[in-house]
Amino acid sequence: MKKQKLVVVGNGMAGIRAVEELLKLAPDLYDITVFGAEPHGNYNRILLSPVLAGEMTINDIILNPLGWYADNGIRLHVGKTVTKIDRTARKVIASDGTEEEYDRLLLATGSMPFILPIPGRDLPGVISYRDIKDTDEMIATAATHKHAVVIGGGLLGLEAANGLKLRGMDVTVVHLMPWLMERQLDKSAADMLKTSLEARGLKFLLEKQTEALIRGESGRVCALRFKDGLEIPADLVVMAAGIRPNTALAESARLYCNRGIVVNDTMQTYDPRIYAVGECVAHRGIAYGLVAPLFEQAKVCANHLANFGIARYSGSVLSTKLKVTGIDLFSAGNFMGGEGTDEIVLNDPSGGVYKKLVLKNDTLVGAVLYGDTADGAWYFQLVKDAQNIHEIRDHLMFGQNHVGDVGHAGKTLAATLPDDAQVCGCNGVCKGDIVKAIKSQGLFTLDEVRKHTKASSSCGSCTGLVEQILASTVGGAYTPADTRDKPMCGCTDHSHGVVRQTIRERHLITIPEAMRYMEWKTPNGCPSCRPALNYYLISTWPGEAKDDPQSRFINERAHANIQKDGTYSVVPRMWGGLTTPSELRAIADVADKYKVPTVKMTGGARVDLLGIKKEDLPKVWADLGAAGMVSGHAYGKSIRTVKTCVGAEHCRFGTQRSMAMGVKLEKMLFGMWSPHKVKLAVSGCPRNCAEAGIKDIGVIGVDAGYELYVAGNGGIKTEVAEFLCKVKSDEEVMEYSGAFLQLYREEGYYLERTCHYVARVGLDHVKKIVVEDATKRKELYERLLFALQDYEDPWQAAVAKPAVRREYEVIRIKEVAAEVVS
Amino acid sequence: MSGWIKVCALDEIAPQGSRVVASSQGDIAIFRTADDGVFGLHDKCPHKGGPLSQGIVHGDTVTCPLHGFKIGLKDGEAVAPDKGCARRFEVKLDGGAVWLQLT
Numbered sequence: 001m002k003k004q005k006l007v008v009v010g011n012g013m014a015g016i017r018a019v020e021e022l023l024k025l026a027p028d029l030y031d032i033t034v035f036g037a038e039p040h041g042n043y044n045r046i047l048l049s050p051v052l053a054g055e056m057t058i059n060d061i062i063l064n065p066l067g068w069y070a071d072n073g074i075r076l077h078v079g080k081t082v083t084k085i086d087r088t089a090r091k092v093i094a095s096d097g098t099e100e101e102y103d104r105l106l107l108a109t110g111s112m113p114f115i116l117p118i119p120g121r122d123l124p125g126v127i128s129y130r131d132i133k134d135t136d137e138m139i140a141t142a143a144t145h146k147h148a149v150v151i152g153g154g155l156l157g158l159e160a161a162n163g164l165k166l167r168g169m170d171v172t173v174v175h176l177m178p179w180l181m182e183r184q185l186d187k188s189a190a191d192m193l194k195t196s197l198e199a200r201g202l203k204f205l206l207e208k209q210t211e212a213l214i215r216g217e218s219g220r221v222c223a224l225r226f227k228d229g230l231e232i233p234a235d236l237v238v239m240a241a242g243i244r245p246n247t248a249l250a251e252s253a254r255l256y257c258n259r260g261i262v263v264n265d266t267m268q269t270y271d272p273r274i275y276a277v278g279e280c281v282a283h284r285g286i287a288y289g290l291v292a293p294l295f296e297q298a299k300v301c302a303n304h305l306a307n308f309g310i311a312r313y314s315g316s317v318l319s320t321k322l323k324v325t326g327i328d329l330f331s332a333g334n335f336m337g338g339e340g341t342d343e344i345v346l347n348d349p350s351g352g353v354y355k356k357l358v359l360k361n362d363t364l365v366g367a368v369l370y371g372d373t374a375d376g377a378w379y380f381q382l383v384k385d386a387q388n389i390h391e392i393r394d395h396l397m398f399g400q401n402h403v404g405d406v407g408h409a410g411k412t413l414a415a416t417l418p419d420d421a422q423v424c425g426c427n428g429v430c431k432g433d434i435v436k437a438i439k440s441q442g443l444f445t446l447d448e449v450r451k452h453t454k455a456s457s458s459c460g461s462c463t464g465l466v467e468q469i470l471a472s473t474v475g476g477a478y479t480p481a482d483t484r485d486k487p488m489c490g491c492t493d494h495s496h497g498v499v500r501q502t503i504r505e506r507h508l509i510t511i512p513e514a515m516r517y518m519e520w521k522t523p524n525g526c527p528s529c530r531p532a533l534n535y536y537l538i539s540t541w542p543g544e545a546k547d548d549p550q551s552r553f554i555n556e557r558a559h560a561n562i563q564k565d566g567t568y569s570v571v572p573r574m575w576g577g578l579t580t581p582s583e584l585r586a587i588a589d590v591a592d593k594y595k596v597p598t599v600k601m602t603g604g605a606r607v608d609l610l611g612i613k614k615e616d617l618p619k620v621w622a623d624l625g626a627a628g629m630v631s632g633h634a635y636g637k638s639i640r641t642v643k644t645c646v647g648a649e650h651c652r653f654g655t656q657r658s659m660a661m662g663v664k665l666e667k668m669l670f671g672m673w674s675p676h677k678v679k680l681a682v683s684g685c686p687r688n689c690a691e692a693g694i695k696d697i698g699v700i701g702v703d704a705g706y707e708l709y710v711a712g713n714g715g716i717k718t719e720v721a722e723f724l725c726k727v728k729s730d731e732e733v734m735e736y737s738g739a740f741l742q743l744y745r746e747e748g749y750y751l752e753r754t755c756h757y758v759a760r761v762g763l764d765h766v767k768k769i770v771v772e773d774a775t776k777r778k779e780l781y782e783r784l785l786f787a788l789q790d791y792e793d794p795w796q797a798a799v800a801k802p803a804v805r806r807e808y809e810v811i812r813i814k815e816v817a818a819e820v821v822s
Numbered sequence: 823m824s825g826w827i828k829v830c831a832l833d834e835i836a837p838q839g840s841r842v843v844a845s846s847q848g849d850i851a852i853f854r855t856a857d858d859g860v861f862g863l864h865d866k867c868p869h870k871g872g873p874l875s876q877g878i879v880h881g882d883t884v885t886c887p888l889h890g891f892k893i894g895l896k897d898g899e900a901v902a903p904d905k906g907c908a909r910r911f912e913v914k915l916d917g918g919a920v921w922l923q924l925t
Contacts, residue, residue: 522881523856523857523881524856525880526878526880526885527878527880527890530878530880531878549836549839550836550837550838550839550878550879551838551878553878553887554876554887555887557876558876562873562887562888564870566872566876806841807836809841810842810844810849811830811841811842811843811844811852812843812844813827813829813844813922814827815827815846815924
């Protein structure tokens with residue numbers, strides 16, 4: 001089938017976004033041609049302010065380089081202005097005579113700066129602030145001239161003024177209204193903003209009407225005169241007094257325009273073959289000048305161009321942030337309030353904080369934040385969702401962290417945001433989208449997140465929040481922007497995540513194979529990567545990959561803990577912490593027989609025999625084995641102990657049989673290798689005598705069953721376990737715990753404790769799989785049981801196999817006899 | 823000058839593993855590398871006396887299990903930035919057996 005022809009007039013952010021969205025939905029539907037009046041590819045107009053301020057360069061703000069157009073088969077005419085649409089012949093004609101036919105036409109002609117109709121407006125040195133050319137001129141002027149006047153105290157004007165000030169000019173902002181940014185701020189917030197900008201050296205003249213611009217001797221503008229007669233010097237005048245939709249082309253084609261090209265909810269103009277998006281558009285009587293609505297429009301437009309026909313644009317609730325570094329300002333919705341609304345206000349002028357929340361009928365309808373905008377995204381979400389806030393009204397002002405029980409201190413805002421909270425207002429990206437991309441694509445840097453999700457790629461004001469989300473999602477693996485994903489060790493350039501993934505994807509089952517495939521730089525690794533590789537292989541391919549004892553630390557190789565004097569400590573397993581007189585007798589006998597200097601209880605409630613010589617280890621194991629005991633794995637990156645209290649079996653408070661539960665869990669997990677050591681505890685009641693609150697898995701008996709907690713740690717830094725879910729039966733405890741541990745075994749990085757693992761991937765991720773998805777939970781549980789089946793007690797194995805036993809034997813030589821032989 | 827003493831068959835040492843030989847000069851760790859090189863060092867890390875025989879062998883290096891000192895098998899020297907030296911013993915491979923020379 002012959003492709004249809006789509007012509008896009010306007011190479012700006014709205015038009016190209018519509019094309020991008022269309023390519024996602026229907027990449028082969030159209031032959032696409034784009035006309036752009038400017039001589040560049042598509043760039044991020046909102047970031048002109050940081051460019052002017054010297055914080056970024058033009059190259060940083062290019063969204064689609066010319067190669068992108070070529071890669072996607074898009075014909076691009078740059079530097080050509082379309083001057084005519086022939087709707088009968090269905091073609092557009094540019095000023096240089098270029099003609100293109102269309103089946104569908106998309107107008108994205110943007111807006112024009114509003115130039116005050118005053119004498120002197122055409123003088124050299126009088127410019128608007130709209131594109132790269134204007135920005136370049138402002139930068140050049142700042143290098144040679146002193147006085148700048150910005151007409152307009154709105155968002156754009158203030159950003160221009162700030163940039164010029166940073167470029168060294170003496171800047172005065174002239175504003176017609178009684179306060180700055182009157183369309184985004186109330187007077188209190190605007191006054192604080194003004195004070196803070198004045199502290200940076202900006203000057204303000206409010207409620208001043210400009211009468212004329214005065215020509216200097218050089219022919220360039222030299223001063224500005226107000227209606228009241230005051231004159232101020234001006235080598236550069238920036239008009240930032242607003243924008244007007246650029247409708248000239250549409251009007252010349254006799255499309256209906258009224259303060260913009262009028263479109264319906266599907267972004268079609270009065271000619272249904274012709275769509276329009278962006279600042280040139282009037283939708284339900286509103287022309288938007290911020291980027292978020294334009295992108296929403298682009299998405300709807302693309303949906304219809306792709307013949308899907310189900311999307312609808314119904315207008316946008318706006319939020320604003322000022323892109324002046326160091327000034328935190330946020331507003332959203334109806335922040336002015338009025339009839340039928342309540343206002344909650346926090347005003348601390350000397351502290352530099354002002355917050356106003358506007359409420360109507362138990363919903364939040366608008367907010368202004370100055371000085372502390374951390375909760376902006378949350379408030380904006382409440383406004384957009386029109387969520388009933390009756391329950392949290394008392395705490396609303398104090399932010400999301402003060403609403404209800406949100407867990408333990410030290411969590412960033414990002415970790416507590418719900419998945420559907422919008423993070424990037426420009427691109428309409430929610431937290432969930434970002435987290436999903438990070439996990440599914442294995443993203444680790446801000447740049448990657450920008451590439452994959454577009455979040456933080458437009459105005460950049462959400463960058464901090466995106467970084468927080470990144471950090472809370474990938475935890476220790478998060479690498480701040482511009483540094484590479486941290487390699488596992490000096491032997492490789494690959495990170496733990498990449499290595500794990502490659503082993504799984506390429507079905508690698510031996511260490512040499514993995515090293516060869518991933519181009520290891522050393523012949524056989526080092527003590528840091530080899531144990532990790534060994535673990536990844538055996539945990540990913542149980543039954544296939546063979547354990548390599550030489551890639552294990554001596555503790556795991558000798559199934560006992562090495563001590564400072566080179567002796568070893570041996571811990572027999574006591575299931576659930578239970579033992580018997582005969583076991584204790586056997587332990588006592590071993591202690592006597594091998595002259596064990598120290599016998600003590602471990603933190604996990606097991607008996608530790610310290611000070612055993614390596615060559616005695618097999619004999620000790622054989623004796624303990626004869627009494628029915630097996631290895632306690634007190635030495636491994638493995639299941640250590642399941643600590644229990646006496647529970648309902650004996651305790652007058654106990655609600656569940658915690659000893660029995662603990663024994664069952666420990667028997668199930670016997671022989672489980674994991675990224676790091678794993679400890680469990682089962683308490684029979686919330687008094688928690690087994691200290692379940694700081695274990696990798698804590699099981700707490702309650703009347704109706706058990707509460708499960710995960711990711712606690714009593715180690716270097718105590719981490720309180722997080723609540724996972726409630727379950728009813730012992731079987732469920734096994735299944736949920738097993739599934740969580742298997743997830744950790746499959747996704748954790750070597751030497752990453754569960755608390756760090758959960759911090760990295762997010763508890764939500766864990767809950768989604770282990771709690772909410774019964775199928776995945778069962779699969780995980782089965783994979784765990786599969787990996788653990790037929791696990792042999794390492795003590796028995798070592799005792800039984802002469803080849804293994806040999807490692808423990810010391811070779812004794814006859815030195816004198818040898819001399820004779822030689 | 824004493825002669826060569828037969829210690830064990832090469833097969834009795836795991837690749838990338840070691841065996842301990844008790845001698846009048848103290849315990850000697852005999853290492854076998856991945857490419858079947860054999861080396862002998864006094865089984866005491868120059869740092870805090872850890873048993874080098876129990877460390878992980880990688881390349882021509884062993885890492886002490888106590889505090890991670892890396893010792894070169896060929897010369898017994900600690901890998902920079904660490905300093906120290908473990909005494910080296912002459913070891914050779916002959917007819918599938920490992921031989922040690924005590925001086």
